Amino acid sequence: MSTTGRRPDAAQNRTRIVEAARAALAESQHVHLNEIAKRAGVGQGTLYRNFSNREALLAEVYRRDVDELVAAATDLLAAHEPGEALRKWLDRVIDYAEVKRGVLAALEPEAWQDLVAHSHNPIEGALGLLLDAAKAAGSIRTDVGARGVLLLIAYLSRVRHDEWEAMARPLMNVIFDGLRRQGADG
CATH class of the missing domain: 1.10.10 (Arc Repressor Mutant, subunit A)
Incomplete structure (x- = not known):
């Protein structure tokens, strides 16, 4: 609603x-x-x-987070150079992922599978926009695409809840560092 x-x-x-x-x-x-x-x-x-019910509320939390994450790509590109916009967006992904874990853990599998299916394309599109801009600016490698980066990010879901604070951002930094073009400032 x-x-x-x-x-x-x-x-x-x-x-x-x-x-x-x-x-x-x-x-x-x-x-x-x-x-x-x-x-x-x-x-x-x-x-x-x-x-x-609880599921309807949790689904709305998830949808709003997806909408905000997707909208942030354009906003960040308007305010920052492409490599920095990508870095800031990946930071937001960490916050999004933390809430996503909570929502998915609290919902029945059928409900969360539907939510994830509907959010995948918009998130991949937003990431693709950022990657294309950063590639054009020469700040990241040209041999990776949004799908590959999302696969790497998906592995963050394996971080245990009690390790999230200590591990999620450092691991995202490894992903970002792997995206940077050799010699690019980033």
């Missing part, structure tokens, strides 16, 4: 609920709706008017 046509306070409530759920997922995979309602400063009724 979109926020278009909603009263401003109802749209704000929905946004607060999604943000509270996202924050809770970053902390733990075990998210309870009453805790999310409390964090969002809304009652249970308001939460259920916006999201009929």
Whole structure:
């Protein structure tokens, strides 16, 4: 359900609920709706008017993160040189991946498989845009594409939850360093 046509306070409530759920997922995979309602400063009724169940709320968190990640590619390219835009986008991928892990762990396999299937093409397209710009600028190698980079990034899902903070960004740095063209500043 979109926020278009909603009263401003109802749209704000929905946004607060999604943000509270996202924050809770970053902390733990075990998210309870009453805790999310409390964090969002809304009652249970308001939460259920916006999201009929836990799965609907978690799916909305995931979709919003995908939308923000995809939109960030264009925004970053407008504000930074291509290699730096790619680096900043990969940093965002780490944040996205952390929430994605929580959402996928909390959903039934059929529900998360559908979400992932619908998000793959937009994310690959955003990454492709960044890679093409960085290739044209001469800052990354020309022999890799978005699909290959996504396969490398996918291995981050093997990092255990208790190791995420210590390992995710350093591993993403290894991926980025591998993309840089020899002699490029990056």
